[in-house]
Amino acid sequence: MLLLCQLARPRSRTSWLGPAAILMAAAVVAILGARLAVGTFGAFMAGFAVAAALMLAYQLARPRSLREWIGPLAELVAGIATPVATMALSLRLDAFSAFMLASLALYASFVLAMWGMRRWFLGWLAGLGGLYLLLVVLLFAATAFEMRWHRFMGIVLQEHIRDAAILSFKSSIMTVVLAMIVGIPLGYLLSRRRFWGHTFIDTVLDIPIVLPPLVVGVALLIFFNTVPGRWINDAVIAIQHGINILIARVQKPFTNRPWQFAADGLVFAPEGVVIAQFVVAAAFGIRTLKATFDQIDPRIESVARTLGASRRQAFFRVTLPMAGHGILAAAVMTWARAIGEFGPILIFSGTTPKYTEVLPTAIYLEFQVGQLQSALAVSLMMVLLAMLTLWAFKKLGGRFAM
Amino acid sequence: MIELQNVHARFGDFELRDINLRIADGQYCVLLGPPGSGKTSIIELICGLRPLGGGRILIDGRPVQDLDPADRGVGYVPQDYALFTRKQVFDNIAFGLKVRHVPPGQLKSLVVGAADLLGIGHLLTRTCVGLSGGERQRVALARAMVLSPRVLLLDEPVSALDESTRERVCLELRALHDRLGTTTIHVSHNFEETRAVADIVGVMRDGCLEQAGSVEDIFRRPRNEFVARFVRAGNILHGWALPADGGARLSLAGQVFAIPGGADGAVSAVLRPQDLRVVSADGPGPGKVCLDGVVIGVNDGGGLQVTLRVAVGDSETVSAAVPRLDDEPISYRAGQPIRVAFDPARLHLLEPDAAGNPGEGNRVTPGPPAT
Structure with a gap:
């Protein structure tokens, strides 16, 4: 797999496409595999853990300068933080907390990894700005996790x-x-x-x-509550009465109790x-x-x-x-x-x-x-x-x- | 025929002052000037889209300044064409006929006629979104021409097109005009475009009409230094004149010579590059003025002439157009001393510029010659 990473990556530039695709595939496999063992969210966590571990390996496989070690170190943090989140799940923390921990760990690792890259500064800025996006996603995720969907309808x-x-x-x-x-x-x-x-x-x-x-x-x-305001309110009531009379006229041949507006301004x-x-x-x-x-x-x-x-x-x-x-x-x-x-x-x-x-x-x-x-x-x-x-x-x- | 009489208007900080212009029936007039000189404003005044401050606008002798834009008999093609993009080409062209309640049968034949005239008959069912620049321009033209306007107003009709199609479109505009003979006003900031289409030219600056006249007049006999520079009439030389019997004596580019016209004080003059000849050291013919200088640049025009930049006198630089046989190698090199000569009668004196020296700005006019 690492060989594939290297092959998919042009030597000079950091191309995330090849590695990312492999990471995705690995994550999906891990999720499917762990699904049976630890339930849905445990499976997600396992997927994240595998992804982070692969990323770490990918970073290690590249020739690098000293500064670029920051990235792999961050991956290491992620590699540790993600299993921690997985364990949090097994410690009967609720699904949302585990989800949040894992996404925060993954996110932090991405931002830190950016630091080690050539285009690090823009990536770093994007990371800071992305905190807001993360917050928005977490907000809706929290609400959706909290809802018991079988009662929704x-x-x-x-x-x-x-x-x-x-x-x-x-x-x-x-x-x-x-x-x-x-x-x-x-x-x-x-x-x-x-x-x-x-x-x-x-x-x-x-x-x-x-x-x-x-x-x-x-x-x-x-x-x-002022005088002109009351005029308007009264005018609306008058219009409603007028409409009611019209409605009554129109509906009279059909029913004795026509539908009426509440004439309440x-x-x-x-x-x-x-x-x-x-x-x-x-x-x-x-x-x-x-x-x-x-x-x-x-x-x-x-x-x-x-x-x-x-x-x-x-x-x-x-x-x-x-x-x-x-x-x-x-x-x-x-x-x-x-x-x-x-x-x-x-x-x-x-x-x-x-x-x-x-x-x-x-x-x-x-x-x-x-x-x-x-x-x-x-x-x-x-x-x-x-x-x-x-x-x-x-x-x-x-x-x-x- | 369209005539502007003492037209005056004010829009915010910008002011159009005393515009007088008369364009005879069937003439093609180009309003030429730098951006912000008021060309478009004049067009909009003629259309009735802006309030007129004073003066009169006559179309075929009829004052139109108080009429609605709809009743003035003008065809307007604005910059970027302003097509009705949500409508089909057919509906674009038919719009004016529809609001005038032309019966459908007649409407269709008129629209098809106008489209065929402009070569866009095959586009009638298309929407305006996918059209090229040239096609959009034709649609806009057809939309204006289908009403047979008395005056056609084109605001920068070719500046939205790319360089390579401009020249062709200019020729087409001129050909269309020759065929239909509609009096046309065309706004432009490009003097080459102007040369290709115009019968008469009005040069504008800062809301004033600096000069109006035939193309020949504007390019050969510009009124002042601004016009001369803007239309690139030729070398502009600065000198000093003293009245003398039967004309004046002029000191210019280090030479003193007699000229036929009367002049006094600081003068500037235009000399076309074609009127400067390279002469051998033994001297020019009688009555010519010689300038000794050094070649500082050679521009191979690729055609039948070479343009030399020659530094003469203290600070003047002139361009000389030298005829050249087709395959003849260019024998001029930068740094080479050279003598050029011109006939003083070819010198065109410019009127003093009301608004000071434009263009290069802080040029110092040489003082009177030491006697």
């Missing part, structure tokens, strides 16, 4: 969780629609025109982004969730939309106008279709922000189960009553959603404008 399908999910989806989609209605014009104007007060508006847009979310909730509550009501989400999420949406319009050459509109289009036609027939992907990306971004919103909703809408409870507040409520598994299940659901969102956002070519 049962928890998620509970009635109040289901209601929270439905309200979360309804309100966040409503928020996206509202945010796009104000965001597309504002993003366009900020991108295209340099008007008096441009910088001021730009700064105002940053306020919801930098403000602590709880403060947004408090401010909302205060605002809807915005404060401490499900409709308020939309407002609470909208305030912060819209700012993110507008930022992304501005970046989208920034990327579209303004001369395209100029040409359209010389070809006979009015400003309005140029906007709707040329710029908007070209911004399509960016607008979708902005919508995804806004939606992700809205569905994760917690602070303002907690204060402005409250946490009444089956009424104003949304997914993030559901996590909070479950923790409050000690239902750790329920909180975990909802959290993992949201992690999954976030991943999907991020994937969609990147796929649509969105860029963070921050």
Whole structure:
């Protein structure tokens, strides 16, 4: 195997490809072999141990200067640390601790090994930065290890969780629609025109982004307690009554008890969730939309106008279709922000189960009553959603404008 | 015909001042100038995309400065072409016809006609994403030309193309113009490109039109030192003139001689390399001015002439273009003493430059000759 390592490696440069492939293969074999003996995670540990040992051998097989001994020494540390982690498992440490110990040991060995290499400095920097990535991975790994997956579906399908999910989806989609209605014009104007007060508006847009979310909730509550705020609240109630009357009219031939809105305005009501989400999420949406319009050459509109289009036609027939992907990306971004919103909703809408409870507040409520598994299940659901969102956002070519 | 009368505009710190330009029907005008000199701004003013500060813009004698861009009858091809990238080539070309509600049958024949004219008939169903630079330019041209504009405005139409296709595209632009006869304004910062296409040239600097005239005028008789340098009209020599009967006496590059025109004080003059001849030591013909110098560089143009860099006088360096037979070996070497001569009548005196000496900057004008 060492011979293979040497053959796969060009003499002058450190090529990791050949050795890495062999290491992988060896690790897989070791995992499969140990699977029967010590269980899944023990098998992983064994795989890591074999990988580290091979790496050590590979390093030793190379002709080297004194400085390059640091790398193999690190491998030695790894070679010791990994079996330690494996033993930790056998000492009835839980699976996650063993996983963490092993990945830390492996990671440290990689970073130290970088020190011994020619490109050591960049590798070393990457190692320091990678600590953050490791943290992120460990966080999700911890949550996933802690979850008892056989209970997952049962928890998620509970009635109040289901209601929270439905309200979360309804309100966040409503928020996206509202945010796009104000965001597309504002993003366009900020991108295209340099008007008096441009910088001021730009700064105002940053306020919801930098403000602590709880403060947004408090401010909302205060605002809807002022006279104009109450007018708005009353207007919403009036609209809800109006819609109810219409619904009753339409449904009368079919049923005696038509489905009705709860005419309860915005404060401490499900409709308020939309407002609470909208305030912060819209700012993110507008930022992304501005970046989208920034990327579209303004001369395209100029040409359209010389070809006979009015400003309005140029906007709707040329710029908007070209911004399509960016607008979708902005919508995804806004939606992700809205569905994760917690602070303002907690204060402005409250946490009444089956009424104003949304997914993030559901996590909070479950923790409050000690239902750790329920909180975990909802959290993992949201992690999954976030991943999907991020994937969609990147796929649509969105860029963070921050 | 398009006419700019005292056009004035201000955008932030940049100002266009008193632009007067008249382009007759069917002429091809190139606006030439360094980047940031206001060429593109003029185009955008004509399109109506920027607010006009003052003055008038007339297209076919009709003032258009208060009209919408749509109603001015201009075809605009911006830099980088600004194609509608999400649409097919056909829809790009048809856009102007569609917003003007041209009936579908007529629309199709017009689009196909314009595409065939530019040789892109086979691209009509493609999207704009995979097109080459030259193809994109043709699509943009077809999109503008399909509306039969009165004036075609091209903003740096070839600078996005690679070096090897530029020359060919310039010839094609000129050929298209010769065929259709649309009055054209073409913005460029490249004087070779200008020579290839232009009937008339306007040279711009810092928001001013320094000189407008035929290609011949601009290259042979540049108005001032800036224009002369920018179009590389030839050697620029600095000297001192004293009025004399029937003309002036000029002290230049260490020689004193009479010139026909009137001049006084510090002057600069253009002398084309072709007008400098290498002469043998026994002297030139009568009336010629001789400059003795040393060859400091030989540039084999690869063709029928050799360009010599010759240091003459105290600090001047001149280029001389020497004719050469096809296979004749070059007999000039750096360091070789040489005598070149020119006819003073060939010297073109430049007007003093309003904004000081541009280009090389801190050149010291020689003082009056000791008498």
